[in-house]
Structure formats: structure tokens, C-alpha cells
Amino acid sequence: MNEEVRVSEDAQLSEGTPESGAHEEPVPEKEEPEEKAEKRPTVRVRIRRGGAAGDPEERFDSFEIETGPRMTVLDALVAVQSAQEPALSFRYSCRVGMCGTCALKVNGRPAWACRTRLEGLGDEITLEPLTNFPVLRDLAVDMSPFFAKMKRARGWLEPTSAAEKAPALIAPGSRERKRIEPHIECITCGICYASCSIVGHDSDYLGPAALNRAYTLVNDSRDALGLERLLEVCTEDGAWRCHSQYNCTESCPKGISPTGAIKGLKRRAVTGGVKRFAASIFRGRAPGE
DSSP: OHHHHHHHHHHHHHHHSOOTTOOOOOOOOOOOOOOOOOOOOEEEEEEEESSSTTOTTOEEEEEEEEOOTTOBHHHHHHHHHHHTOTTOOOOOSOSSSSSOTTEEEETTEEEEGGGOBSTTSOSEEEEEOOTTSOEEETTEEOOHHHHHHHHHTTOSOOBOHHHHHSOOOOOTTSHHHHHHGGGSOOOOOSHHHHHOHHHHHOTTSOOHHHHHHHHHHHTOTTBSOTHHHHHHHSSTTTGGGOOOOOHHHHHOTTOOOHHHHHHHHHHHHHHHHHHHHHHHHHTTOOTTO
16 A cells, blocks of 8 residues: 555656756746837828819829827828828918918818918818919919908008107007007908908908908007098998998907907998098088089
8 A cells, every 4th residue: 555655656756857967948038018009099180282263183182191199280290291292382480380382271260371270170170272362383372362352452551650760659558558459469461351251252342351450440549540540441342341240250260350350440431431421511612512
């Protein structure tokens, strides 16, 4: 019986436990699978291509690009131009919302490309040139009509003789400054002009930007034109053409209300007209003589 137990123990020793001093084979370590690089999300960008409206080559081209955190529409355009379509035409300059050069339509709404992030725009983004401007190529438009209307409104200060001699001070808390302040930050990007339905209907209409600028000058005591400027902009193709739809106000990236400025011009014109009418009666003359 004791021999059987001994044999059984010997068997267990030989099968389950290596003898002392026996050479152990090294167990190869398992290689951990290499981690695959995380795939970055992508977005499809549809870009209007071609020259002016009616160009037989006018079309939409689609591009797939990888996105990253805080990536903007302008970043996407640069990525497309750098890696996929070098011939793509668009404008930009400062990249920080200071110049307004990169204005275009993003999913049908005018915006600055440099300040519009891809987040929240969806898996497909459509980019088009600004409405109401002649198209040069792809997303680049001709700003000449816009600046010609600014010139028609004489959007620069014509100083009075007193203002020419010495700097004129306008107190920050004065009524004059408070009227002008909300309207002086315009950088002439053209977004208000592109969003104005009246400009699309009447090409002679001065447009929101030119009228907004005229309002700041009409209210500036240093400007010598005064009534003359007011009469020039309050015409059938000027302030009176505005229907106060507030499209320009809603779309302005600077938070300016050109509609409010145009309403101010109308009030000044009416007030001035009433005063001139009353003065003419007291002088015994018919209005306009």
C-alpha cells in the first residue's frame, strides 16, 4: 500500500512539479497589439465653382476634409486649396475678424469664414459667394458696386472750418457721441449689403452700409455738409427705399443696426422738413422758394 502511495506521489511530482535544478524554458511574452491611430472626423464641403452667374462652368464641387477642434470655415478652405484644389479662389487677409475680407455664404447665410466654426454646421457644408455682388471666380466677388455707393453717400468727413483749425472734442457721455457710437465699428465687409433684399430688387439703392455711414456723419458736429448730405441720402434710392426688414441688422457680425441708422436718417429728414416748412411760413414765403 505504501509503495502505491509513493509511486503516485512520484507521478504527480514528475507531471506537475519540475525537479530541482531542471532547466526551465522561458515563456515568450505576448505581444500587445499596436493601438490604431484614432480616425479624425471628416466633413463634406460643397463649394460653388466657376465665374459670373450664368457661366457654363458654374457648378458645385465636393471635398472631404478632416476636422479638428476649433476649426473654422476659413481653415477648411485653406485645407482644400492646399491639399486638393490649388485653383480654388477665395479671399482672406487677417484671419481674426478685423478686415471682413473673407465674407461669404455658409449654408445660405452670409458670414465671416474666419469666425464661423465647423462645429454645429452639420456633416455637409455649402459655401457660396455673397449675394448681390458680381462674382469674379468661385467664392471671390467684385466689391466695386458696394464702394461706389459708399462714394455716392460721401462716406467721409468734410470738416467745418473750426474742425480744420483744431481737433474737435466730442465728450464720451454727450448725446452726440451716444447717437454715433453704436454705428462707427463698420469694417465694410459687405455682409449687410448681401443680406438686403431691397438691394437685390433695386440695384440703385444705396444699401445699408452706405446709409449707416451717412448717419454717423449727419450726427457729427465736425461735419460741414450736414443738411446737404442728409438731402442726398434721403431720396427714393436712399433711406426712403428701406422697408425696415432688419435683415442687415440680424446678419451684421459687429452687432451694428443699419436699419436703426436708416430710421434715424428718416427722422432727421422729416424733422428738418417740418422746421424748414415752418420757417418759410414765418418768413412769408412758400416752402421751397
